[in-house]
Structure formats: structure tokens, C-alpha cells
Amino acid sequence: MVLEGLIKPFKAEKRPLEMFFIGILFSSIAILLSIFVFAPYSSIVSIALTAMVCVPLIYGIIKMEERKSMEIKKESLLVKEHGRAMMFFLLLFLGFVVSFALWYIFLPEAYVAEVFNVQTETLSSVWSSSDITGAAVNQTDGVFDLLRHNIKVLFFCLIFAFFYGFGAIFILTWNASVIGAAVGDMVRSTMHTGFISSISAGLLRYMIHGIPEIIAYFTAGLAGGIISIAVINHDFKSEKFKNVLKDSLDLVVVSLALLVVAAFLEVFVSPLL
Template sequence: MGKYNFARNRNKIQTKISTIEYIIVFLNKFSVFLYLNLNTIIMVLEHLISVREIRKKPYKIFILSIISTLIAILLTNFLSQNGLFLTFLITLAILPITINNLRLEEKREKYDFFWNYFYSLNFIYRHSEIIVYYLSIIFSIALTISFFYLILPPEISTKIFSNQIQIISQITGNFSSKEIFSKILLNNLFVVSICFIFSLFYSTGAIFLITWNATVLGIAVGQGARQLFGIPSIPLVLLSYLPHGIFEFLGYVFAGIAGGILSIAITRHKENKKHKLFVLKDSVLLFFVGVGFIIIGAIVESFLI
């Protein structure tokens, strides 16, 4: 009887191993297809989802970001690359639609009726569409990364997400609340400043940093979910990061938008001083509100959680 149970258990183990091997082979073959047709796939995604549709239905950029992240994970594994390369691929996939989003805004700014409408809105509502756009990208990437961190074999997930795992290990340890606060605040203020500067020189420049931080959040959520109940725990763990995470990401997004609209004000509104001054004020306000969010997030993470 004991030999029979041993043989049966061995067969089960072999079946599981074979299933995993088949999955890995399939993923590798699918990755080859994606690698050979990457440009075509990106172009198809752009045509399927227009910027105007995304503004009316933000869930579409959420879906697009999930697809982009999935493709990036498969290609990163196929090419035996790490987390930085993964972030680059995700950025590459969502950058065209982000640029088109900005171009649509520039077209609208040519008309007086747009400015009359723009002046009539309150500060937050003026930029609500682009804020929702970035937040949709952040949370879709984080959810997708955490899901694949859990379902992929450990040796593959450790390789693909190596940079993110390293960053998380560096910010965890035995520190006092004041030390944690200083470390978190200085790091996040640095990221906010870089987001602003990158966007100032290139309007969509902050998208890489925002994507990178979204992947780090995804790994943190995945690690937390693994300690609980696995995949079903992902929403719960993500919610546990929201009290401070939402402030941090809003800080990054606001700084990115601030740099982007300041870049537009400098290059597009040289002749119209009224528009230029208005956008300049909005840019400064967005940046300092973003810094305020970062400070609040650091306080919540260090002293309240």
C-alpha cells in the first residue's frame, strides 16, 4: 500500500512538472512571435483604442496597460533580461498613446473656446483627465506585475523582476520611524524632481519613472500576497498600500504633469502672455501640490502604518 501511494504521488509530481514545462515552452514560443511582431502589435493597439475613447472611457487605457505589461513580461523572459528592461518595454508600449494624448491637448489649445472653457474650471478638474489617465496606467501595471510574480516559477520571476526585488530589499530593514521618514521623503522628493525635469525637457519624460515605480509597487504587492493567500489576496494587499501609496503616486503624476504643461507653455505660448502666465501658475501649483502629497505619503508610511 505504501509503495502504491508513493508511486501515485510520484506520478502526480511528474504530471505537475510536465505541465509547467509545457507552459514554459508555450510562453517561449509565444514570446518569439511577440518579439518578431512587436511594432505591428503596438500599431494595432494604437488603432484599436483612440485617445478620445480613452478620455471618455478610462478603463480602456487600464486594459491597454495590462496587455502591454503582459507582452513586456513575456519578451523580458524570452530575451533573458531584467526589471529595467521590462520597465523600458512597458514604457515603449504605452508611450505612443501618451504622446497622442498630448498632441490632442495641443490641438485643443489652438482654439479660443477651449481657453474660455479651461479658465472656467477649478484647478483639479482642469487636469482630471490626465490624472485619471496616469493613475489607470499605474494600477493596471501594478496588478499585472503582482499577478505574474505569483504565477511564474520562482526562478523566472526572480530573474525578470530582479531590479524591483533588489530595490524593495534595500528599503526594508530595522530602522526607526524618523530614519524611515527621512529615507522615504528624500527618495520620493528626488523622484518627484526627476519627474518634473524629465517632463520639462520632454513632455512625456516622466512616464518611465512612473512605470518603474508601478512595477516596484506590483512586486511589493505580490510579495505581500504570497505571505497571505496568494492571488486572491492581491486586491487586499494593494488596498493596504493605498493609504500612503496613493499620495506618493499622485505626487509623481502631479510633478510629471507640471513639467509637461510648463514645457508646452514655453514652446507653444510665446506670443500669448495670458495663456503662458496661466499655464505657468498651474505648473507651479501642480508641482508644489505634488510635493505636498509626497510629504503626506511619507508621514503616513513612517508613523501611521
């Protein structure tokens, strides 16, 4: 309850920059608790604890956005209002990524193997599979392969958010931990070039395509959550419910467009960094 009460949804949306530091704090406490209480399962428990503490905040934000979808008819204003929520989600996610990366870098090797066990296994399987960003002749196929995979993730974010309201936060926290582990691994292997330069290079390599990708997932999650709350309120036949559905569909279209941009960046730009 103490962590949940640190920041309220209305304040969070008005001051989104604070969410970056909240993300670092929440995930750091989750990692420490998982190490000292659930050591054998810390790689999964740290994700669950990080996501759990965000649930009241995420649910409050989604309720606020659902209310806006019902009350605001002007699309340009609605996009601006949802943009604030997206900034909130993005900064929270970046806080998670930076936190997981820093813990990966500075924890002793034995703890890294424990806390990031599942994440490193995931990265190993990705890195050992065929490199979709290889030869130029395969780059077009790479874009479509990425899109297929990312659309699946987006679909699950939408479904989780619809059935659980805040369910997408678990998927996105997991993604943050994997990206953080990837950045941390890159920094550890290039630390001789200097800490600031190595972590900057690591973040740039993964965030240049990761930011539009994650915004897409959050946008889909927001769409699913908004519909979920509208259904709970039993507004099926009202004009307001139709507005909610239209707004949610717009959000899904935006998220798909962002995934296309992210796929092109990941295949054609990220490998050059």
C-alpha cells in the same frame, strides 16, 4: 503600432476605466516579450517596453492638457479637467501594478528570479536598510526622510517630463514594477490564508500610501510636460504662456501636498496593516 492604436488620447480621457485593462495588457505583453526575446535583461527590458508603448498616448494626453491650460481661465474648471487626466494616469498605473504582481505570483520561480531580478534587489536593499517606520520616537524623522526621497523622485519626474515630454512614464513604470513585486512577494508568503485575502492585503498595504504618492508624481510629470509643449510652441511672451506657467506651478504645489499626505500615511498607517 497595433498596441498604440488600441485607444486614442481623447477616448482614454473620457473613458479612464479602460486604462486599467490597457495597463494590464501593455505590461503583460512587455513581460512576455522580454522573457522570450531578452531573457537575461528581462527585468529592465520589460519596463522599457511597457513605457515605450505608452509614449504616444501619454504625449497626446499632455498636449490636450496643455491646450486646456491655455484656453481655460477658470481655475475650478481647469482643476476638474486635469482631474480627468490624473484618473487616466492613476488607472494606467494600477493596471501596471496588478499585472506585475500577478506575473510575480504565477510565474515559475526561475522566471520570477529573471523577470524581477532588479526589482527584488531594490526591495532587498530597502528592507535591509534601517526601518523608517519602526519605533514611535523615529516616526517624525521617518516622515522627513521619506519626504526628502520622494521629493527627489518628484523632481526627476518634473525634469524628465520637461525635457522628454513623456519621460516621467519610465520612472513611474519602474515604480509600478517594484510595487508589483512587493505585493507579489507578500502574496506568495501568505498564500496559505487564501489568494483573495492575501492579494487584497498586499494591495491595501502598499496602495494606501502609494496612490497619493503616485498621483503626486503624475501631477508633477503633467506640469513638466505641459511646460515642455508650451516651450516648443514658442509662446513665451503671450498671456496664454503665462497661464500655462501658473497652471503648472499650481500642479507642482498640489503634488508636494500629496507627497506630505503620502509620507504620513506610509509612516503612521501602512505599518499597521
